[in-house]
Amino acid sequence: MGNSALRAHVETAQKTGVFQLKDRGLTEFPSELQKLTSNLRTIDLSNNKIDSLPPQLIGKFTLLKSLSLNNNKLTVLPDELCNLKKLETLSLNNNLLRELPSTFGQLSALKTLSLSGNQLGALPPQLCSLRHLDVVDLSKNQIRSILDTVGELQAIELNLNQNQISQISVKISCCPRLKVLRLEENCLELSMLPQSILNDSQICLLAVEGNLFEIKKLRELEGYDKYMERFTATKKKFA
Secondary structure, eight states, rough: OOHHHHHHHHHHHHHEEEEEOOOOOOOSSSGGGGGGTOOOSSSEEEEOOOOOHHHHHTTOOOOOOOOOOSSSSSOOOOOOGGGOOOOEEEEOOOSOOOOOOOTGGOOOOOOOOOOSSSSSSOOOOGGGGTTTTTEEESSSSOOOOOOOGGGGGGOSEEEEEOOOEEEEEEGGGGGGGGHHHHOOSSOOOGSSSOHHHHSSSSOOOEEOOOOOOOOHHHSSTTTTHHHHHHHHHHHHOOO
């Protein structure tokens, strides 16, 4: 991509606060964005070949609300990313991430986190520090079990479809705001699904198709009626 084209994008972004450069074969984060650290609200560099984020630059976008780097080649995220105190939406689908920075809980404004199609082996415990988190997408990773820390998660919707989950902590029923839990196409036996999800949680949409049991068996479990009451009440609310 020519310098003049990039310059034009930078000039436009200076006026709009939005820098979008998708499908351009970029191999690195554009250093030209240094000039825009104090006025960018949105950066979208999806569908490129970027394999790392510059630590000295990425944390300086003080007004940034939305960062999208879907379909790149990121293997790690720098700690400095977690300095983005206004960031509300972070979309990193289809990269090569195995873990999140230990400081990830400092992204205190984060509401939507998309990490579908990475290589995470566990639900990152750092997510439990994020008090405003609404939607978390961890589908298509390599998660095998959901540990007790999940009980602290503040999210309203958690997507764990297409992982390798065979165990779920009963603490998932303690998530104070969790309404939607997606567990489709995992490795769950019915006996490993905590019954408290049905009879003692806030969850009103439980998606479990494509596991190691028939859905009709789920309907026979104690507490299923209680779950259906919540499901129906929510449906009416949105109808």
